[in-house]
Amino acid sequence: MEKRKYSIAEIAQICGVSKATVSRVINNSPSGVGEKTRERVLQTIEKMNYRPNALARSVATSRSGMVGLILPDVSNFFYPKIIRGVTDYMDTKGYSVIVANSDYNPEQEAKQLLNMIDKRVDGIILCSGVSNREFLTQFRNYHVPLGLVGRTFDSSLSDTGIGGDNVLGGYKSASYLLRGGNRRVVYVEGNPGTSGSRQRMEGYCKAHREFGLPVREELTLHGDYSVEYGREAVDFLLDRGIAFDAIMTGSDLIAIGIVSQLQARGIQVPEEVEVIGFDNIELTTVFNPHLSTVSKPHYDMAQHVARQLLRVIEGKPVPLAHTVVQPRLVLRETTKKRDYDREYL
Amino acid sequence: MEKRKYSIAEIAQICGVSKATVSRVINNSPSGVGEKTRERVLQTIEKMNYRPNALARSVATSRSGMVGLILPDVSNFFYPKIIRGVTDYMDTKGYSVIVANSDYNPEQEAKQLLNMIDKRVDGIILCSGVSNREFLTQFRNYHVPLGLVGRTFDSSLSDTGIGGDNVLGGYKSASYLLRGGNRRVVYVEGNPGTSGSRQRMEGYCKAHREFGLPVREELTLHGDYSVEYGREAVDFLLDRGIAFDAIMTGSDLIAIGIVSQLQARGIQVPEEVEVIGFDNIELTTVFNPHLSTVSKPHYDMAQHVARQLLRVIEGKPVPLAHTVVQPRLVLRETTKKRDYDREYL
DNA sequence: TAAAGATAAGAAACCGGTTACTCAGATCAT
DNA sequence: ATGATCTGAGTAACCGGTTTCTTATCTTTA
Numbered sequence: 001m002e003k004r005k006y007s008i009a010e011i012a013q014i015c016g017v018s019k020a021t022v023s024r025v026i027n028n029s030p031s032g033v034g035e036k037t038r039e040r041v042l043q044t045i046e047k048m049n050y051r052p053n054a055l056a057r058s059v060a061t062s063r064s065g066m067v068g069l070i071l072p073d074v075s076n077f078f079y080p081k082i083i084r085g086v087t088d089y090m091d092t093k094g095y096s097v098i099v100a101n102s103d104y105n106p107e108q109e110a111k112q113l114l115n116m117i118d119k120r121v122d123g124i125i126l127c128s129g130v131s132n133r134e135f136l137t138q139f140r141n142y143h144v145p146l147g148l149v150g151r152t153f154d155s156s157l158s159d160t161g162i163g164g165d166n167v168l169g170g171y172k173s174a175s176y177l178l179r180g181g182n183r184r185v186v187y188v189e190g191n192p193g194t195s196g197s198r199q200r201m202e203g204y205c206k207a208h209r210e211f212g213l214p215v216r217e218e219l220t221l222h223g224d225y226s227v228e229y230g231r232e233a234v235d236f237l238l239d240r241g242i243a244f245d246a247i248m249t250g251s252d253l254i255a256i257g258i259v260s261q262l263q264a265r266g267i268q269v270p271e272e273v274e275v276i277g278f279d280n281i282e283l284t285t286v287f288n289p290h291l292s293t294v295s296k297p298h299y300d301m302a303q304h305v306a307r308q309l310l311r312v313i314e315g316k317p318v319p320l321a322h323t324v325v326q327p328r329l330v331l332r333e334t335t336k337k338r339d340y341d342r343e344y345l
Numbered sequence: 346m347e348k349r350k351y352s353i354a355e356i357a358q359i360c361g362v363s364k365a366t367v368s369r370v371i372n373n374s375p376s377g378v379g380e381k382t383r384e385r386v387l388q389t390i391e392k393m394n395y396r397p398n399a400l401a402r403s404v405a406t407s408r409s410g411m412v413g414l415i416l417p418d419v420s421n422f423f424y425p426k427i428i429r430g431v432t433d434y435m436d437t438k439g440y441s442v443i444v445a446n447s448d449y450n451p452e453q454e455a456k457q458l459l460n461m462i463d464k465r466v467d468g469i470i471l472c473s474g475v476s477n478r479e480f481l482t483q484f485r486n487y488h489v490p491l492g493l494v495g496r497t498f499d500s501s502l503s504d505t506g507i508g509g510d511n512v513l514g515g516y517k518s519a520s521y522l523l524r525g526g527n528r529r530v531v532y533v534e535g536n537p538g539t540s541g542s543r544q545r546m547e548g549y550c551k552a553h554r555e556f557g558l559p560v561r562e563e564l565t566l567h568g569d570y571s572v573e574y575g576r577e578a579v580d581f582l583l584d585r586g587i588a589f590d591a592i593m594t595g596s597d598l599i600a601i602g603i604v605s606q607l608q609a610r611g612i613q614v615p616e617e618v619e620v621i622g623f624d625n626i627e628l629t630t631v632f633n634p635h636l637s638t639v640s641k642p643h644y645d646m647a648q649h650v651a652r653q654l655l656r657v658i659e660g661k662p663v664p665l666a667h668t669v670v671q672p673r674l675v676l677r678e679t680t681k682k683r684d685y686d687r688e689y690l
Numbered sequence: 691t692a693a694a695g696a697t698a699a700g701a702a703a704c705c706g707g708t709t710a711c712t713c714a715g716a717t718c719a720t
Numbered sequence: 721a722t723g724a725t726c727t728g729a730g731t732a733a734c735c736g737g738t739t740t741c742t743t744a745t746c747t748t749t750a
Contacts (some may be wrong), residue, residue: 004488007706018730023708034728049486054463055409056706059401059735065466066443073427073459084420087446098411099444119411119441120397141394143350185562227631256631257434286601288633330666351738363700379698401736404705470738696747704738711733717726 006050015044026052053087066096067309071127072104072191077253078279078298079087080147081165082127085302093310095122104191104224106130116144123309125149125302130193131155135156147309150300151195160308160321164296166196169327170203173276173294175328176344178211180336182274188233188258189250189327190225197222197250200278204248207295210289217243225250230257238265245273259334275334289294289333296327351395360389375458377529381410403465411441411459412654416472417449417536421570422598423624423643428495430647431470438655440467449536449569450477455484458475462487469495470647471503478502492654494646496540505653505666509641511541514672515548518593518621518639521674521689522557526679527590529623533578533603534595535570542567542595545623563587570595575602583610587680590618597622601632604679620679634678641672 010027012019017037024032025041033041042176044050053316058064069086087251098116103111109131123145129136140146148161150302155161170187177185189197201220208215220237223229225282230253237244249255255277261270267273277284280295293308304323311318329344331337348615353371354418357364360384369378370386377384389395396530403409416424419671429528432442443461447454454476461469468490481502493506502508511596520529533540566581570575575598582589595601600622612618614634616687622629625640649668653687656663674689676682 006746008708009706020709020731021708021729024729027708032728037728051459053404053465053706055400055465056404057708059398059404059737060706060708062735063402073429075429077422077425080422080425082602083444084418084446087419087444091445096443096445096460098441099432100436100441101429114396115441118396120398120400125638143398211506227627258634260631266386282572283628283631286605286628286632287421353738354736364737365701365739366699369699369700372738377698402738404707405736405738407705423728448713694747696745696750698745701740703721703740705727706735708734709732712731713729714728717724719724719747720722 005053006048011041011044011048013048014048015040016198017041019175025170025336032223049051055142058115063092064120066098066110066119066121066205067099067306067313068098068112068119068121068124070102070104070109070116070124070129071125072114072130072194073225074101076224077281077283078251079127080094081281081298082124082302084139085299086125086306089303089310091304098152102130104130104194106132106135106193110135113139117144122313123147124310125305128194128196131193134312135255138256145309147305147312149305155272155322158322159312160305160318162301162305162323163196164294164301165324166199166327167203167206169278169296170200170248172203172327172344173200173278174204175210175334176331177246177248177274177276178207179273179340180246180338183213184216184246185217185246186221186233186237186244186247187249188221188223188230188254189248190223190229190254191205198249200250211217223254225253226261227253227257230254230259230260232257234258234261234265247251247273247275248278249276250278252279252281252284252291252293254278254326255293256283257293259287259289259291270334270336274336276329277334280330284330286296286331292335293331296325296334301325348396351393353397356389356395358385359393360385362386364455369608370508374454375409375597393495396403396657398651404418407465409465409466409467410439410657411443411466412651413443413445413457413464413466413469414447414472415447415454415457415469415474417475419444419445419446420554422455422626422628423596424568426474426643431542431646432654433551434648440655447475450553451477451480451538455480458484462485462636467658468504469648471496471667473539473541474537475638490654490657491656494650500667503667505650505663507525507650507653507668507670508541509639509646509672510645510669511544511672512548514623514641515545515593515637516552516628517548517551517672517674518545518623519549519690520555521676521680522593522619522621523552523558523683525591525619525683526680528558529561529564529589529591529611531564531578531582531589531592532594533566533575533592533599535567535574535599537567545595558638561652562590570598572602572605574596575599575604577602579603579606579610592618592620593623594621595623597624597626597636597638599623600636600679601628604634604636615679619681621674622679625675629677631673637677637680638675640675641670642668645669 100112277293284291399685421573473495629636
């Protein structure tokens with residue numbers, strides 16, 4: 001029917017009114033347009049398939065109606081729920097979401113952040129960021145509302161944030177295993193450099209301190225957050241003849257890799273080696289045996305930070321801007337059953 | 346340090362040059378700026394932390410550097426790889442990706458499409474779209490480059506597209522099961538209304554025709570693409586006393602739900618019932634038993650359509666704009682081992 | 691040394707919107 | 721009937737960029 005996109009000026013001309021009037025109709029401003037004029041303009045808009053250019057509007061109003069979401073790796077099964085939480089909320093509020101991967105790489109993360117600044121997003125949600133304090137501090141100079149999820153930092157670095165207490169998570173995991181009598185508890189982490197990874201380590205150390213046990217260097221492994229790395233970690237330990245009784249991990253994916261490789265190499269889980277995952281993604285109950293893990297409500301956390309971020313953007317007060325959620329230990333089939341299990345709920 | 350975002354005019358004023366000159370520096374246009382001026386401007390930009398407003402540039406150039414990606418449900422484990430494929434490619438070309446969910450809902454899909462039009466994305470990738478022909482035809486009036494992935498349609502509806510041959514996929518799956526001697530092959534689909542779902546059904550029917558068997562209404566089930574629905578489907582069949590020998594599905598998630606529920610209800614897989622998934626997501630080899638499934642290279646397909654879409658956007662020729670990839674049957678542990686298995690590679 | 695050509699940089703129009711300000715005509719109270 | 725108030729609608733400036741056109745200055749060449 002028509003051949004290109006119309007502009008507000010053309011629509012105005014077609015119905016013989018001014019741009020201002022068309023603009024008023026589009027934004028249905030309460031005043032300023034008579035009933036018949038409004039009707040006429042609406043009809044023209046309809047007939048011409050006119051769609052106002054949101055970009056132009058953005059530069060005029062300096063609000064883009066877009067937010068950025070940066071996460072390490074979309075295809076890691078942990079993140080889709082986060083995306084969903086954010087997009088679901090943003091959708092209800094009419095915001096679009098630009099998604100980008102950082103690949104656990106500070107330079108990449110920085111690049112994506114800048115890119116979003118350039119696109120003038122109204123705010124950014126950064127998930128398990130790997131940037132260091134200095135960079136984030138400097139980044140604040142751009143004055144873009146920033147929400148952090150999964151990484152807890154002192155409040156000056158972001159406007160709002162929610163994260164699990166990773167220290168506690170690591171502590172619960174390690175101390176449960178130690179209390180069960182395991183003396184050689186391995187800690188298999190994902191990508192190094194994330195704050196979550198360091199914090200879990202802290203909890204792991206704390207537990208060992210309480211049990212009066214030393215933290216042995218060779219029982220701490222770092223790789224990435226994949227099933228594949230879980231498998232490799234097992235091979236690494238076994239092939240080097242490093243003895244161990246239990247494994248605590250930085251993610252469920254790693255744990256799944258570990259369990260499946262232990263089984264493949266003839267080691268019984270949990271009888272010979274107990275394993276605890278981290279995150280409680282949906283997979284944990286699909287995989288056999290069901291994974292014991294440390295749980296946080298990701299979807300809800302994502303929605304929460306989305307909501308908070310919009311409050312920041314809209315200049316509303318943001319109660320409890322920085323929140324830490326207590327992770328729960330979920331004991332299923334990769335740990336032994338014990339009478340005190342219910343204490344850990 | 347500074348208090349707000351600078352505009353090109355302010356930068357120009359600060360170094361005592363015109364907007365035009367600053368603009369030339371920013372876009373490092375080959376001509377028109379002397380060495381010392383360029384240097385001075387660059388320093389000011391650096392010092393002021395100036396970042397050009399991509400939105401304003403977009404309205405001036407009418408190219409936004411953004412593309413839209415619409416998929417049914419980000420949190421379905423099938424889609425993250427698709428997102429990754431698209432974002433990875435777009436990243437290398439400097440495009441941002443706006444992601445939105447359609448929830449298998451035509452209205453929602455239409456809403457997201459329009460939203461992206463408003464945001465003036467340079468192109469849209471629509472994944473397993475549920476819109477009907479009429480809507481898509483009408484949509485073409487907006488003249489936004491459109492790439493389809495996972496849905497094959499006649500070429501007038503999109504500029505480029507890639508999809509698995511779902512008819513063939515359904516056919517391979519069903520005929521393998523029938524050839525193995527199974528007479529009551531159930532077909533458990535995900536959300537109805539998707540083209541993929543209809544096409545697999547077509548393949549399923551074709552196989553039955555070839556084997557001279559009737560397609561029985563009660564052996565076709567529809568729900569959604571979740572593990573949970575797989576479980577429900579098994580309960581449904583068992584509780585109604587509907588006998589069956591094998592199950593072909595619309596997704597691996599469904600298949601996983603089916604297998605795990607069959608086992609839970611004491612039915613051996615594959616000895617008593619064989620199951621074939623669809624898609625070959627990573628999970629298939631993490632889950633025990635490893636899932637037999639129909640495989641397509643999702644990540645590559647996503648990258649491919651991203652590449653093609655950019656060619657359309659940039660006005661370059663697009664060879665093989667519409668591609669159909671042949672799915673492979675991957676036989677693992679939820680089907681019985683047979684001597685002719687290798688024929689199906 | 692003067693004419694021709696190249697180059698650096700500015701002025702101004704433009705992209706597609708929003709919005710403060712203005713004003714003519716209608717409505718109202720007196 | 722008259723002045724005050726309201727209201728519909730237009731004008732023009734603005735948002736932050738790009739780009740065409742023009743001009744002043746500097747080289748080059750004859």
